[in-house]
Amino acid sequence: MPLTQSELSVAIDGELRTGRDAALSVWDHGFLYGDGCFEGLRLFDGRFFRFADHLARLQRSLRILGIAHEVDVQATYDVVCRVVAANELTDAHVRIIVTRGQGTPGIDPRVCPSPSVVVMAYPMPPLLGTDPVDLVVSSVRRKAPGSVDAQVKSLNYLDSVLAKQQANAAGAHDAVMLDDAHCVSEATGANLFVVRDGVLRTPTTRSALPGITRRTVLELAEAAGRRTDVVDLTVGDLYTADECFLTGSGAGIVPVGSVDGRRLPASRPVTEWVTGAYGAATRGSELTVPADGTHRF
Template identity: 50%
Template sequence: MSFDPTGLVAYVNGEYKPAGEASVSIFDHGFLYGDGVFEGMRLFDGGLFRAELHMERLARSARTIGIRLPVETDEVLEIIGEVVRRSELRDAHVRPLITRGFGGPGIDPRLCPEPSLVVSAYPFPPFLGADPIKLFTSAIVRKAPRSLGAHVKSCNYLDAIVAKQQAGELGVHDAMMLDSLGAVAECTGANLFIVVGETLVTPTTRAALPGITRRTVLEIAAEEGIEAVERDVWPMELHAADGAFVCGSGAGVVPIGSFDGRPVTYPNHPLVERIQEAYRAKTRDAAYRTELYAAV
């Protein structure tokens, strides 16, 4: 699948440029070492979903690894709006990215006097589709919490990339990753829930990103009177799950059809469909949106 940036605009360190021409130095530490943080945000019909939470997480990630924000988060949102409008997008994936900046060879962060800020936006249908997906359990361990905290959405996704590569070679949609204890962590780019009876169960964030969509699902459960539990989930539990789904900004809410070749009891479980519908409603609720276009 090829990507065509024609007509899109990106922001790089103070300048708006055609996205196909936008670039950073080969000596930027984000490029050299993956030394940076980012957010993956969704634009639905001109409205940015849960922008404040994404900006809070971006700032928290940067603070954790000691990168100074080049501008305040309010200005990041203004830049996002300008990128979206100049690109004439109404439904898109939006990616603000902050790196350690230009510094030359050597991993010492002190080599980089100024961080870099890059913002891009592009059409992006849910990357796992809408039908029930197939997962397998990867041997690649999710690198947390004794390395980098799972709450940091860093530019280094190599563990997830290798697990995703394995999934592709096996002909399944995605990989499920375990933590250092052997408990379920998350998928390569999405959080995971299972249905046990009438209860939603999701892994802790010990080794899983505290996803904005995950948080939204837990809020929906509370509002709908659905019991939801955060606890350690062990791989064998998945084979007995009544239903299951993954969720994330880039995926939405997608049912799981099988784990390691074993079918989920109800791939289209009514509780999963209920969560999907409630999530779609949230994305259109003015209370959760930052509108990027003036009302006509």
């Protein structure tokens, strides 16, 4: 029987604790102000997928936010392996969180002497399932690039939460968010692709997170000789797409069935190819959770 949330082990600043005992200070600026960032990566059949790429993106987020924490790949790998092993997981979602740390009230980051680092690992099926999903276009705009840079996977997801509420109210599975130029950005927690005439098109990362799964799909397509295009997309491009799908570490590859009630074609040959190629890529991951207690990256 899977462990409950209270039974799952969590690492806080490198120390393992059970979920029921894991806690950060209420004065932590990650809690008070959403001041921090995180990464979510996958463990497939005991193998991590693109571990180093996720840590590199975490380091970029930290540098943009000015949080003084250098990501040590080997040390982070050690902690992640300890958490995964403690929870007896072979398939999991791993979340690495770095906050500004504990400080006094007020948003001045100088009052936080050292960051807090949390590592979690838990079972999680694809967030949106595997069946085609229905999307609506949200009125909530992505703030980037005029506010927080889209490269930052920050702890503040309020714009996504508000857009998700609109999707829920409309009876849809998720929402598409636009940027200030009225171009497609992404879904509430996943990147987006459309297919037209066999070409895979995805929005720029001007206002969308540069997703690791998004990058993987582009690399797989290009290696297979399939045409790709990173370009501004409009809502009309969604309505008239031959196919559409979402990508993300938490979501995987998710086919889209409709946008704003407009049904997309039921035939999805490119999406099916992407799903198969991505599945093969995840099974080929080389970085494993060691069984002998030695953790060498």
